[in-house]
Amino acid sequence: QQRVKQSPQSLIVQKGGISIINCAYENTAFDYFPWYQQFPGKGPALLIAIRPDVSEKKEGRFTISFNKSAKQFSLHIMDSQPGDSATYFCAANGGYSGGGADGLTFGKGTHLIIQP
Amino acid sequence: DTAVSQTPKYLVTQMGNDKSIKCEQNLGHDTMYWYKQDSKKFLKIMFSYNNKELIINETVPNRFSPKSPDKAHLNLHINSLELGDSAVYFCASSQGAGDEKLFFGSGTQLSVL
Structure with a gap:
């Protein structure tokens, strides 16, 4: 069972455009939502x-936008640059009992490609 | 200085062999982790240690055995390697058990032939 659902799987954006990646979660015990960037x-x-x-x-x-009632959060990259080309992961922490x-x-x- | 360092960077081996991956962090963190990233880039936690004690042990075959000789080191030993073990293994650390900010190593790409 996937506890954090991310979309799209891949995204191509023109230089200077806005990149938007979305995530949804189910577990209301999550209380921390980071985004990670990974280069090859x-x-x-x-x-x-x-x-x-x-x-x-x-x-x-x-920018992260967070909608608690919808249990969704998203990453917006403004003025996207070729150097932003990478894989982006949303994540959530919490959900284990006992701390x-x-x-x-x-x-x-999400594999993001920014085209020059 | 590399904050979280793993060795080796690449590991190619035959099925059935036993291998180890070493991890060291020089950040003074108390908590260390092993994550597995499969061919589709999916990252999944395998183990977590806090001050040398096992905290999380996800559903991982018992062929995988983590060892933490001290809080700066968390090694991963894998027995009887299988084709499905091929993946990139990442070590990570955080300041404490309740600190969610993870610092990752650069990964060990394991290929089982």
């Missing part, structure tokens, strides 16, 4: 994250 041959790296008490978080060209090192549940990833 590298490990994922944290890009931006949000908690359910806010509806939007912006860092530079990257401790819960780890992250990842979406299946």
Whole structure:
């Protein structure tokens, strides 16, 4: 059972355009929603994250929009650049009882290509 | 200095062999993880250790055995390798058990022939 559903699987955007990647979750125990960026041959790296008490978080060209009632969140990349071409993963933390090192549940990833 | 380092970067081996992947972090973190990324890029947690103690052990065959000699190291030993074990294995760390920010290594690409 996939606990975090991500779409689209792949996305092509023209340079300067807006890239939008969507995620949906089912488990209301999740309380932390990060986005990770992965370049080929590298490990994922944290890009931006949000908690359910806010509806939007912006860092530079990257914005997370969060809709708690719909259990959805999305990543917007403004003024997309070729250097943004990478695989993006949404994730959620929580859902394990007893606390401790819960780890992250990842979406299946979106392969983003920004065309010059 | 690399924060989370894994060795080897590539590992090619025959079915039935036993192999190990080493991981070290120099961030002073208390918690370390192993994730598996399959050919479709799906990332799934395998194990989590906090201060050398096993916290999470997902549904992973018991051919996979993590070992944490100290909190800066978490090694992964795999016995009787199978074709389906081919994947990229990522080590990660976080400051504490409740700290969700993960720092990943650059991965070990395992190919079982």
